[in-house]
Amino acid sequence: MHPAISVIAFTTLSGAGFGLWAWLGLRIAFGGPPGMYEGIGWAIGLLAAAVLVAIGLASSFLHLGRPARAWRAFSQWRTSWLSREALLAVACFGAMATVFAVGRSGFHPLLLRGAGGLLAVLSLATVCSTAMIYASLRPIPAWSHRLVVPAYAGFALLQGALLLPTFTSTALARGGLWWTSLALVIGLAAAKLRYWADIDRGPDMPTRGQAIGLPHRRATVFEHPHTEANYITREMAFVVARRHARLLRGVALGLFALLPLVLLGLAAARPATSIWALPLAAACSLAGALVERWLFFAEAKHMVTLYY
Amino acid sequence: MAEPALDLSPSPGDEARTTTCYMCACRCGIKVWLQDGQVRYIQGNREHPVNHGVLCAKGAAGIMQHNSPARLRKPLLRVGERGSGEFREIEWDEALDLATSWLKPIRARNPDELAFFTGRDQSQALTGWWAQQFGTVNYAAHGGFCSVNMAAGGLYSVGGSFWEFGEPDWEHTRLLMLWGVAEDHDSNPIKLGLGKLKARGARIIAVNPVRSGYGAIADEWIGIRPGSDGLFAFALVHELLRMDRIDLEFLVRHANAHWLVIDNPGGGDDGLFARDAEGNALCWNTQANATTDANAIDIAPAVVGEYMLPDGRKARPVFQLIVDRYLDPRYSPDAVSERCGIPANTIRRIARELAEAAFDSNLTLPIAWTDSWGREHAEMVGRPVAMHAMRGISAHSNGFHTCRALHLLQLLLGAVDAPGSFRYQPPFPKPVPPANRPGRTRKADGVLDAPPLGFVHGPEDLVVDAQGRPRRIDHAYSWAYPLAAHGMMHTVIRNAWAGDPYKIDTLMMFMANMSWNSAMNTGETMRWLTDRDEAGEYRIPRIIYSDAYASEMVAYADLVLPDTTYLERFDAISLLDRPISDADGASDAIRHPVLAPETQDVEGRPRDVRGFQSVLIELGARLGLPGLANDDGTPKYRDYADYIVRHERAPGVGLLAGWRGEHGESHGKGAPNPGQLQRYIDNGGFWREELPEHARYFKMANRGYLQWAQRFGFVPNDAPIVLQLYSETLQRFRLAAQGHGAIQPPPGHRERVATYFDPLPIWYEPFEHEQASRTRFPLDAVTQRPMFMYHAWGSQNAWLRQIAARNVLYLHPETGATHGIADEDWIEVCSHNGSIRVQAKFAANVQADTVWTWNAIGKRKGAWRLAKDAPESGRGFLLNHLVSDLTPRGDYANADPVTGQAAWFDLRVSIRKAAAGSAAVSAPQFPPLGFDQADPAPLRYGAGFRRGKRR
Amino acid sequence: MTMLPPPSKVKLGLVIDLDTCVGCHACATSCKAWNSGGISGPLTDEDPYGKHPRGVWFNRVHGYELEADAATRQPAQTLHFPRSCLHCETPACVTVCPTGASYKRAEDGIVLVDADKCIGCKLCSWACPYGAREFSETEGVMKKCTLCVDRIYNEKLDAGDRQPACVQACPTRARHFGDLGDPRSDVSKLVAERGGVALMPELGYAPVNRYLPPRPRRVGEHTHQQPARTDANAGSLTQRWLNRLLKR
Ligand SMILES: Nc1nc2c(c(=O)[nH]1)N[C@H]1C(S)=C(S)[C@@H](COP(=O)(O)OP(=O)(O)OC[C@H]3O[C@@H](n4cnc5c(=O)[nH]c(N)nc54)[C@H](O)[C@@H]3O)O[C@H]1N2
Ligand SMILES: Nc1nc2c(c(=O)[nH]1)N[C@H]1C(S)=C(S)[C@@H](COP(=O)(O)OP(=O)(O)OC[C@H]3O[C@@H](n4cnc5c(=O)[nH]c(N)nc54)[C@H](O)[C@@H]3O)O[C@H]1N2
Ligand code: SF4
Ligand code: SF4
Ligand code: SF4
Ligand code: SF4
């Protein structure tokens, strides 16, 4: 599949934003009394996440042929994951606004905790919906793989977890959150390695014979319907050289797993460094996600390629 | 949410007009829907006899052809160097004045200094007649490089031909053999027919080095080696004879199998038919044990043996000669198998299948008919084996004889115009050979005694001077190519450049892309067109050209006469020309303007173009040509439409056969009818007269048919037409070459004429195969027509070029491996004539010693107003650069020695991987033409037709 | 709209005969010609005369080589394969659509895009396994085969013209149109008779269109294996022909 920059930017940036929202929400829902939050960091965090999400959404608009009509995308939530994602994303902003309003305007602890919890749930749901857009597409076996949703969620949560201390308290970076981050990094790396191994084994594609209704015949291409590229071939018959893919996988893994691991280790060993080490780990992870997402598209084979 | 409300009955257009498609020579009926003065949609005319409502890819893309940005807008006068494509737009008056001023002195001085050659158009009934009025012998249309082998092979054998003059009996055949057909002129009828065969479960065998298109749906593919079909046919003949599975009754009834051939080696009568005092051919009547008129009935003619004529000469029936030749072991399946690349068992099997289909099918049609001798038959006995052949046979230098070999095969099976077999399309069959001879002498008024193209019957009809040298610029009808019935367009430019046999002044061409895809040796052709003599003048002093589009050839003209598109003019698809009849009826048709060119601008710039035929008529009037100007010098005809209606070729005979007579009451012959064109328009653009049922088969000897045909002027009388297994016409040439008769070839041509004018079909290696080294050039290279493109013009069509904007050279993977070539490598392809660089592509559906590509996808940079970096020029290519216009030996044109047909497919090549580091660009490349590039903005054609729709 | 309507009784679709298709592309260009000005028009063409010519088509014709198959004793073949929307009964192209622009008509099962609602998110084209949807860069919306819904019911056309443009044009008549929901329709009978297949049914999209597989190739099966007459030499043959009483 053609790795459209707009879509890659959207899923990665908004993913990070939703991840941060999810952790902030959880923190508000289950942490100490919100009034005792460290300064106004939490508010900045909420806004920073909103910016990430907003940039992501904006870039997703670039992907649309008719952005002005984007509002129509809210209507089909009963069947369409894209519609659900859109609704959930908006709901997230709603939840965030509530948290904000309630948090600033006084002290309604239950309401605030509730709103925080909601934000967390909606954020995660949004990320999962995004993932489901891809995971529900049977014509692209590499996307309908069972690890797609976990990986999308994993990236969001990892980046959120790495960013959270920056906005709340770096003290957090040493407790459960550190261990959580560690687990997320390792889990994510394992998931991606497994995923890549799976798709390398050849995704579960029908044969060309099946595609043309002659399952018992071996067919090779004689002539394409068009000698030059068109929408179908540009969009769905994108090919990335195996060599390149391997290299990029290494880069991605280094960025979203190895470097964050090192930085997490550093933060644990020298807590003072966590002030920059964790955000840096988040940035690495985000960069890794960009590469990973590019590959997620570039390496996915659409069944229409059977015809080409 | 509710479903959106759809308008399920939107207007398909303001009106629909029926006319005739022109995106190829098939000439299907179309219904053009117009909206807001633009073409909304083009569909097939369901009533039309050619296409019955279907369309091909080109016809359906007519919108983009009609709206092509490459359309010419105004007459053009060259300002830059020839070939640069730099012009000044001029007014029509200036253009016509100029043309008149060039042509008038020529006509006064020597009309032959005008060479008028037209392309693959369908107005030869006009253009040939115009040349005759002008008085030049130097006229031809494109047939010489196209399919004259098929036309002549058929017309000199069976009085009809595969080409466009016959068709398989789609309703009844059980076995169809397609020989070297990719698409053909009858594109849609063939496809409709194949569909019918498929539905009926009839078997189809494709004989073709490539298995694509029609071959893809055939039951069996015979991947023959190019140029060897004649041998394959002879082996089938051999087997049929050996099995005694032949239709001898048919052969003596309809062919000359029993005619006696004089056996007098060395004598001036050797090989001629024994004739009685009245000139009737004789046969041996076994009942009387005496010679008798071979055309008599109720006799028992001998077909084998040797007989003494009353005057003591010896003679043998034609069939005996056939037996002697083709039963010879050198034509056995085992002997030909290797050369043809067909297993001997397959050949034997196919021979059996042919015989079984022909003789064991027991197909009879319960239709009573009367033969030429008045005998009544209660039914029509079928021979449901049909053959169709085209340029795979034609485009070889042995194509004439190969075509005759196929007719021989058909005749042995009795499979000519019998139910289930090959069928004639009226006005065919014609007497063999057709009566009209080529014009040779000018009358006092400068008019040629006959149209320049015709059929020679013997050496006396050749167009040569007293020394036997060619009198035509193309050398057609000379001793080198005596039966060149369609002329030899492929030799004109070289000869005009070389002044061989003389210099001409003006080369006038119409609709032929002669500096590119229709040239052999394209690079040299461009040089000849631009070469200058010692005085610095162009060797070909003047070139006038009419095209509708900015083609490669336009760039080489001094004066360009811009034509209309096919939707903007009158045309006659005439029975005098290349008829569109089918086997069950005679048809002709018109084209009429469904849009006015003034309203059809190019990128907002207006057009001032005129139909070439009308221009020709005006030019003729300005030149004062008899037949085109009245005695007082005024024009005889207003324009082409007027000519179509009023011109009479012979009393009562005009371009159109329908609705003649003052009130349109008579068909075939009749006085001109002023309302004729309207009658055509009202009838959907065509006229068809259906044959009575009893006249539909055995047309060569069916009294009902022949009398019907005579009424229409298709045949001179209702005498049966005898099919010529043995051609006495050819023997006359051979005798001349052997030193007999008043007119003999110059010494240099004698051996050639004696060799190739064999009265029975022969097979020989195509010249290039024989003369070019087999080890240096081990592969055959051929082209095929893509079904979705028409030669030069397809690529300007925004839709068609999306299907193919580049071509590759297809080769078998094994061939690639042998030559160290990988799939999609760029390779060097060499012939004795040159080399090109192209991209290779593997495909296993080709005979392994053959490589091939689609024809004419490659374009010159800048032509057709395509972008300079269009794939057509950067990646696409022509094989034509490799195809020499001369044989490797250089002594003759690369052509058939009998008909002069261009031997495109004799090409032999070598291939090797292109040098490392060479660019992924096809070679050769030429400087871009000076036409400006078309507007690169996206097309939104049709957006405006959605009325009342928000956008 | 994105919800699929309950299965319709009428299931309009195409039946394409791969045994007869010669790969001429007439169906492809006739489709483009009609639909350019039709309800889903224009079918835009980007860079029409330039280096990267491309545009929207609803129908494209592929060419394949089939290897010989020993099991069924079929020789190697060349196969032409037209590909267009199959008007699936349970198509994800519709259900993924976030706007409702994609929908399946309840009445006859035709799957359409409402160009006025489409936001051009391209998701539906990803969801179609058959590559039947093409995006117009110029219009910013998705396009697809309409089954010529503006022809088949069009009262302004002669009854004989009320069929899809591709079906009408197809010169070998390899394309058939009709109601595949009605077992007695001509197309259903054709499918039954010729063993018509759906493409990749295992994906669960339930295509309505059917393809008729190539008929078995027959190479010489009708001939007796024995030569009709055993070797005759030229002499004995000539004798036979000499004794034959031929009447003219
Ligand atoms: N390698 C190779 N070369 C071949 C062949 C082959 O098989 N292989 N085939 C040969 C054969 S058989 C043929 S017939 C030739 C055909 O080759 P061409 O004669 O070159 O073919 P056309 O495409 O008919 O184009 C002739 C010209 O007619 C112009 N034209 C189109 N419509 C009109 C019109 O309405 N009016 C006017 N005035 N002009 C118009 C076009 O713009 C074009 O410039 O190619 C020959 N060349
Ligand atoms: N779509 C489309 N239709 C056209 C045209 C076009 O350009 N496009 N051009 C028109 C014109 S001008 C013409 S002349 C006709 C030509 O119509 P065809 O004769 O059908 O044209 P070609 O493509 O030249 O086909 C020749 C076929 O012969 C095969 N062949 C080559 N050598 C041999 C051989 O030695 N033996 C055998 N058995 N086969 C061989 C080739 O593989 C090819 O399939 O088509 C007309 N119709
Ligand atoms: S075959 Fe095609 S291009 Fe040729 S006349 Fe017919 S519809 Fe037109
Ligand atoms: S073929 Fe593709 S576009 Fe058509 S209905 Fe099925 S899934 Fe949708
Ligand atoms: S591109 Fe248009 S039709 Fe397709 S899913 Fe998106 S909104 Fe729906
Ligand atoms: S049914 Fe109509 S829209 Fe669909 S492929 Fe055929 S012509 Fe095109």
Ligand code: SF4
């Ligand atoms: S029009 Fe008919 S024969 Fe031609 S490609 Fe389409 S389906 Fe095949």
Ligand SMILES: [Mo]
């Ligand atoms: Mo031709």
